[in-house]
Amino acid sequence: MHDLTVVVLAAGAGTRMKSRRPKVLHEIGGRSLIGHVLAAVEVAGPRQVVTVVGHEREQVAAHVTAVAPHAVLAVQEQQLGTGHAVHVGLGAVSVERGTVLVAYGDTPLLTGESLRDFVAEHEAAQRAVSVLSGVVENPFGYGRILRDEDGEVLGIREQKDTLGDEADIREINSGIMAFEAGFLLDALPRLGNDNHKGEYYLTDLLGMARDAGLMVGAHVLDDVDQTEGINDRVQLAQRARLLNDRILDHWMREGVTIVDPRNTWIDATVELACDVTLMPGVQLLGATRVASDALIGPDCTLKDTEVAAGATVVRTHAELAVIGADAQVGPFSYLRPGTQLGAGGKIGGFVETKNAQIADGAKVPHLSYVGDAEIGEGANIGAGTIFANYDGVAKHRSRVGRHAKTGSNNTFVAPVDIGDGASTGGGTVVRGQVPPGALAVSAGRMRIIEGWALAKRDGTPQADAARDAE
Numbered sequence: 007m008h009d010l011t012v013v014v015l016a017a018g019a020g021t022r023m024k025s026r027r028p029k030v031l032h033e034i035g036g037r038s039l040i041g042h043v044l045a046a047v048e049v050a051g052p053r054q055v056v057t058v059v060g061h062e063r064e065q066v067a068a069h070v071t072a073v074a075p076h077a078v079l080a081v082q083e084q085q086l087g088t089g090h091a092v093h094v095g096l097g098a099v100s101v102e103r104g105t106v107l108v109a110y111g112d113t114p115l116l117t118g119e120s121l122r123d124f125v126a127e128h129e130a131a132q133r134a135v136s137v138l139s140g141v142v143e144n145p146f147g148y149g150r151i152l153r154d155e156d157g158e159v160l161g162i163r164e165q166k167d168t169l170g171d172e173a174d175i176r177e178i179n180s181g182i183m184a185f186e187a188g189f190l191l192d193a194l195p196r197l198g199n200d201n202h203k204g205e206y207y208l209t210d211l212l213g214m215a216r217d218a219g220l221m222v223g224a225h226v227l228d229d230v231d232q233t234e235g236i237n238d239r240v241q242l243a244q245r246a247r248l249l250n251d252r253i254l255d256h257w258m259r260e261g262v263t264i265v266d267p268r269n270t271w272i273d274a275t276v277e278l279a280c281d282v283t284l285m286p287g288v289q290l291l292g293a294t295r296v297a298s299d300a301l302i303g304p305d306c307t308l309k310d311t312e313v314a315a316g317a318t319v320v321r322t323h324a325e326l327a328v329i330g331a332d333a334q335v336g337p338f339s340y341l342r343p344g345t346q347l348g349a350g351g352k353i354g355g356f357v358e359t360k361n362a363q364i365a366d367g368a369k370v371p372h373l374s375y376v377g378d379a380e381i382g383e384g385a386n387i388g389a390g391t392i393f394a395n396y397d398g399v400a401k402h403r404s405r406v407g408r409h410a411k412t413g414s415n416n417t418f419v420a421p422v423d424i425g426d427g428a429s430t431g432g433g434t435v436v437r438g439q440v441p442p443g444a445l446a447v448s449a450g451r452m453r454i455i456e457g458w459a460l461a462k463r464d465g466t467p468q469a470d471a472a473r474d475a476e
Contacts, residue, residue, distance in 0.1 A: 008105025016111030017060025036273025050120020087205030140230025180233030
C-alpha cells in the first residue's frame with residue numbers, strides 16, 4: 007500500500023443498543039467494536055487513519071486515543087450522512103493522492119486481510135470507486151449491487167427503491183468503499199442531499215463516477231459476515247459467537263485441543279502454544295498467555311494471566327497472575343492480582359491469594375488466604391492458614407522462609423517473618439519473627455475434664471452416648 011488513508015466512521019448514536027455507553031465501545035472478544043476495526047485497519051498498511059466521532063464524542067475519542075494513539079480524530083457535529091462524515095474526516099488530514107478506504111466502527115468481524123485484498127484489487131483495476139459486497143440468503147433491507155450482462159457494476163439500489171426483479175438480487179452493498187483520492191476530493195463537495203432524509207450519501211459517488219466515465223467495481227467478499235454491523239444486543243451476542251468460533255478454529259488449527267468449543271470462550275488478544283488442552287467451561291480473557299502442555303479447566307476464568315508449560319489449572323478464577331511451569335492450581339482457587347506461583351508449586355482447593363509470591367516447589371494446599379506474602383522455595387503452608395495482612399488502616403507483608411512447614415489453622419498477624427526451615431504448631435497465632443529452624447507454638451496445654459458430658463449435658467443424646475461408652 008503506497009498511500010492509503012482510512013476513514014473509520016464512528017459518529018452514530020446507536021440508539022437501538024439502549025445503552026449509556028456509545029455503541030462502538032461495546033465489547034466482544036476482548037476488544038471494543040471499534041478496537042477490532044482499528045486493529046484490522048492496521049493490517050492494510052495505512053499511511054494515516056482518521057476516526058470520525060460525534061455521539062458521546064469524548065468517550066469515543068478517549069478510547070480511540072488509548073487503543074490507536076496514531077489515529078487522527080475528527081468531529082461530525084451534525085449527523086448529515088456518510089458522505090458528510092467522510093468530508094469531515096478528510097478535512098482533518100492532508101490527502102492529495104492514493105486511496106481512501108471508508109470503514110465502519112461497528113463491524114468487528116472485518117479482517118485486515120480482507121481489507122488488504124479489497125484495496126489491492128481496487129488499485130490494480132485503477133478504479134475511481136470500489137464497493138465491498140457480499141452475497142446473502144436474505145438481502146431484505148440492504149442496498150443491491152446492480153450489474154449489466156457483462157458483470158460490470160451499474161450502481162447500488164436501496165431496498166425501498168428496488169424495481170421488479172431487483173428485489174431478488176442477493177449481492178448487497180456492505181457500505182465499505184474505496185476511492186481514488188483525487189476523484190473523492192473533487193466529488194465530495196458536489197454531493198447532493200435531495201432525498202427523504204436530507205443526508206449526503208457516500209453511495210451516490212458511484213453513480214457520479216460512472217457518469218464521468220470512470221472505472222467502478224465491486225469486490226465480492228466470500229465471508230459476508232465480516233461486513234455485518236451491530237445495532238442491538240441480539241446482534242452483539244450473535245457477532246460475539248461468530249467471532250469466538252473464528253478464534254477457536256484458529257487455535258485448534260494451531261495445535262490446541264479444545265474439548266467443548268460451544269462452552270469455551272477466548273479473547274482475540276489471548277496467545278496459546280501448541281499442545282495446550284482446554285476443558286469445558288474455560289474463558290481466557292485479555293492478555294492471557296498459555297504455554298505448551300498446560301491443561302486448563304474445566305470451569306476456569308483466566309484474565310491477563312500467564313500460565314507456563316505443563317501447568318494444570320482446574321476450576322479457578324485468576325487475574326493478573328503468573329503460574330509457573332508444572333505448577334498445580336485448584337480446584338476452586340482464586341488468584342487475585344499480584345499472585346506469582348513458581349515452578350512445581352501448588353495452590354490448592356479453596357485457597358485465595360493476592361500480592362503473593364510463592365516460590366518454586368512451595369505449596370498452599372488447602373483452605374487458606376495468602377495476602378501480601380512471600381513464601382520461600384519448598385515451603386508448605388498448613389490447611390486453614392490465614393495471613394492477617396490488614397490492620398484496619400494499612401496492609402503489611404509477611405515472609406515464610408525456604409522449606410518452612412506451618413501447621414494447620416494458623417494465623418499470621420502481619421508483619422511476620424518465619425525463618426528458613428522453621429515450623430509452627432497447629433492452631434498457632436504467629437506475631438513477629440520465628441528464627442530459622444525454630445518451632446513456634448502458641449496454643450495452650452489441652453485440659454481434660456472427666457465426666458463433663460454427664461454433668462453438664464445430662465438427658466441429651468451426647469450424654470447418653472457417653473454413658474453407653476462407659
